[in-house]
Amino acid sequence: MKPGYLFVSPLGDIVLRAEDDALTGVFFVGQKHYPELLVMPDDGALPRIIAMAREQLQEFFSGERQVFELPLRARGTPFQEQVWKELARIPYGELLSYGAMAKKMGLSAGHSRAVGTANGRNPISIIVPCHRVVGAAGDLTGYAGGVERKRALLSLEAGSGFRLI
Template sequence: MIRQTRIDSPLGEMLLRAEQDALTGIFFVGQRHCPDIASNTPDNGDDTLLDETRSQLDAYFAGRLARFSLPLAPSGSDFQQRVWRALAAIAYGERATYGELTHRLGLAPGAARAVGTAIGRNPLTIVVPCHRIVGSKGALTGYAGGLERKRALRDLEAGQRIRHSVAQT
């Protein structure tokens, strides 16, 4: 059974989803690939795992948490799972390019596009840190939640506080 709840964050409303004992999704409401929240799935406002996720996200946004400790079970192909594990290994505040990530995965340089597609389908935004991936020259490119949110997350990890809510992009 899918359990879900919506939470407010400094970067806009988020949807948290879990099945059994693990998180299956963390999305900004309205981002690309966000599941339909108008479904018949009830909001589980009183759920231990979803509450812990909210608590860790709050600590992250306040600059007090650099590494999440949550049980994760994202749904995706073997290739997507491999890319998402590589994303999870990128440390707080660090950056990597699509090409560097492709190299870390032991793939040919031409696979960077496939890696980018898998990153774009990451169902666990922030916790699996796709915002730490940049273009080949360091440019902020591609983020399902919008580039303003990606910039804000990068700034947060560089020691800057989030000053205002980022409008949905």
């Protein structure tokens, strides 16, 4: 079991995971595809990357941060990693449909289901903003952390006036 560090967010408990000096996981406790993690006690001696992630997430939830500045290392299949890189390019306040995301990746819109599946396996939620991907008509579809959390994250960002790109 890999170690994780608890972050109490307005949307529920989140476990942060890091390897070396890069953030490798941001998981809502109990979310779909939640890995087995050993939650470490918060004794004040946090790894630097975990402390930075906690601080930046706190700023995000309080509306003070729109862009995260953290070294990330997400591991998956080559296709998943390609999807996650594309997710990281979606700016704060913008939404992208699964089909449009497939097209940006040079695939046909018919690959939207494959994009959605890889999106759901994103190990660094919120920071790699998989919540900004919606159905073709702008409808909220699945989110590993739960559709209610997706709605709340989009609501948090709504002050910037979302637009479907």
